[in-house]
Amino acid sequence: MTDSLAPVEESIAEVPPPSRGGGVVRYLLAKVGGAVMSVLMVVVLGFFLFRVMPGDPVSIMTRGRPVSGAQLEALRAQHGFDKPLLVQFWNYLVGLVHGDFGQSYAFNAPAGVIIGERLGPTLLLTGTATVLAAALGLWLGAKTGWHRNGPLDRGSSGVALVFWSIPPWWLGVVLLMIAGGVFPTGGMQSPDSPAAFFPHALDVAHHMVLPVFTLVLALYGQYQLVMRASLLEEMNSDYLTTARAKGLRDDLVRRRHALPNALLPTATLVFLHLGMVVSGAITVEAVYSWPGLGQLTAEALASKDLPLLQGIFIVLVIAVVVMNLFADLLLRVLDPRVRAS
């Protein structure tokens, strides 16, 4: 059977799939380039979107105060609103390149500086909450998916669904009523917060308990459900049967073979979501008067503070785009198949 094959065997051997090409650098450049393009588009969109919103910025600035027409004209000239839209856009772009987001009307300070001050607390709050929620959600998802229809699955999957569907601010209000006496309910630190690092950190941590807990409850549910679903997808895979046939213990089959594959879609989701969490914490920050971007957004919206809103808009979008980029890069690390294509 094989003898007659021998002479041409080499020439007709199967062609293996093309090896990984392109290289890491090229891939990185393409991805980063794409991300930069997205940010640019958003800058353009952001500028014109806020221009077509109803309401004259100058009359908002002077709201409630008696002003003459000449004063309004002067304000317009000062902020450049009298110039053609394209010129305004050009000035705006030039400003952005120099890190200048414009002057906030409400705070009467550079928007960039204000956003910078608020970015830290938001990152601290949402970062902590996301890490905890992801850890809890992925762990529960892996457990419940593996022991599908077990007691843990029946109980916790329902609970996860409930928490996921409750609006976070409502959850915040309820928690505030229940545990308001035990933990601080507003702000990031006490008025008399100690200056030394560790006591200060402890004070901040104390203030973080309730908002973080609220966010974790609001976030972990979908991580659990997605992890559970993607593990269930893998449950009937043939390679798990192979692993069992090799004599692996059940939890080794899960940890070594099922989880790495089930994590692929989930990890992407967690990172994608991370970008969104920054803006998603608006209502929770408002409930706990957390001095972060979310609260700032609410204030800027209320006072129609155009430069500030534009600035926040861009920062939030950059967060989403950057996390998206991270998700792509992470998937490339986790999944060898992505490296090849």
Add this chain to the structure above:
Amino acid sequence: MTPVLELRDLRVTYAGGHAAVRGVDLTLLPGQTLGLAGESGCGKSSLAMSVLRLLPKDAQVSGEILLDGEDTRAMSWGRLRAVRWASASIVFQGAMHALNPVRRVGTQIAEPMRLHASLPEDQVEARVAQLLAQVELPPEKARAYPHELSGGQKQRVMIAMALACGPRLVIADEPTTALDVIVQAQVLALVTRLVAEQGIGLVMISHDLSVLGSVCERLAVMYEGQVVELGSAPTVVHDPQHAHTKALAAAFPTVGDPASRYAPATTNPAGVPPKVVPRAGEPLLRTQALRVDFRQRGGGWMRAVNDVSLEVGRGEIVALVGQSGSGKTTLARTVLGLQQPSGGQVLYDGRPLPRGSRGLREYRREAQLVLQDPTSALNPRHTVYEAVAEGLRIHRMPGDERELVAAALEAAELRPAGRYMPVLPHRLSGGQRQRVVIAGALALRPRLLVADEPVASLDASVRGEILALLLRLRAELGLAALVITHDLGLAWNIADRVAVMYRGELVEVGEVEQVLLAPRHEYTQSLLAALPEVAPVT
């Protein structure tokens, strides 16, 4: 001598009362090879999985499964885990999915050795290289991921993995089903050699009697959960006794056997039509010096189809054969206007293929595609009626929709049509699904069918029925067909002419008898030589 495997009155029943295995007795002595044949659903895979207790929890197993004299049903979990892979290992069907996609194959081969501590850690790597050498793969493949290997290479990795702990029994479940003839021949030769060298007992499962017959000493034929025939391989293949074995043996024809020329095995009362001589004259479809290039990653071009000139006459069935990667599917896509050629042209009815979307739509009504896997070709949420009517609506066919659908279903021999219309695909058998796909094509009254491996995913008994249907459609409707396949038996069964494709080029075109019985090109010869052969009865 203790048998490596002994089954006594083995029964497997799934939740819901479905009895997959109904009382099987089998014995395998060390170093013996046994082939287990049967169609899907006959219980052969359930039997294989029961040996190492790998069946789902809802399966009830009774009887005795003695592995080296020890009943696996009575083993503790710890003992069972120790026995798994160390005493008996499995080569799974479709190595594509049986390997973990995110781990390097070397790690996966080494995993059972590390687990069972059959070797000190510092020797594991050398042993992996040795195993890879045994399956004729270079040692650096240990660092590859499964997706970087071809189908045949993956199957070799599976075999290397199965041998890792030096088992006394290997169970191979359809080890070559997804592979090309030539790669199949290579893998079968490898299995035969390794099993003989190492004195391993082998149970090989397949739906293809000739594959089993070329490797195994004995054959057992399973039907509805029972062994209906057991004997030496040549006897079972050449002189089958049970009706079911006869059907299995007839399903895959011997190339060159005049009895099966234009006569696929069918039990349909309509039978096989008399041979129709295609009308001479201008061919229905003609490709002229067709070229298709693909841009490759990292620069450069890959020529998938090179200078192909092929004709399909009116009412003619042409088989396009070649192994995967030969460009036959690309050629089919180009013929259907789904892929733009880089050079040359496709002529239909004497005119070049239209380029505009409107003209292409009209053309695609006349040239219909039938895909390999009817399960994925049908939308699982569309009823049979919807599946057939969709094409009618897209092409705004005149006439009463219901009548047209009924006529198409009747033509594809789904009778009475009314009974099938409201049914969802998952309630149908594989053969019925493929008939629905064909009905969907027929509804548009095409003149040309392009069928890509139309029977590769179907059971042996259904295969003949679908092929006979194609012949009858040709006789009754004058339908021409371009059938893409790697199955030379299919060409022998129904085709008028064969075109052999190799590396993007047509290396041989001609009448079936001429090409398959007196091949001129070296590649055609090696294709024919790779067909599994069963020794004559001694």
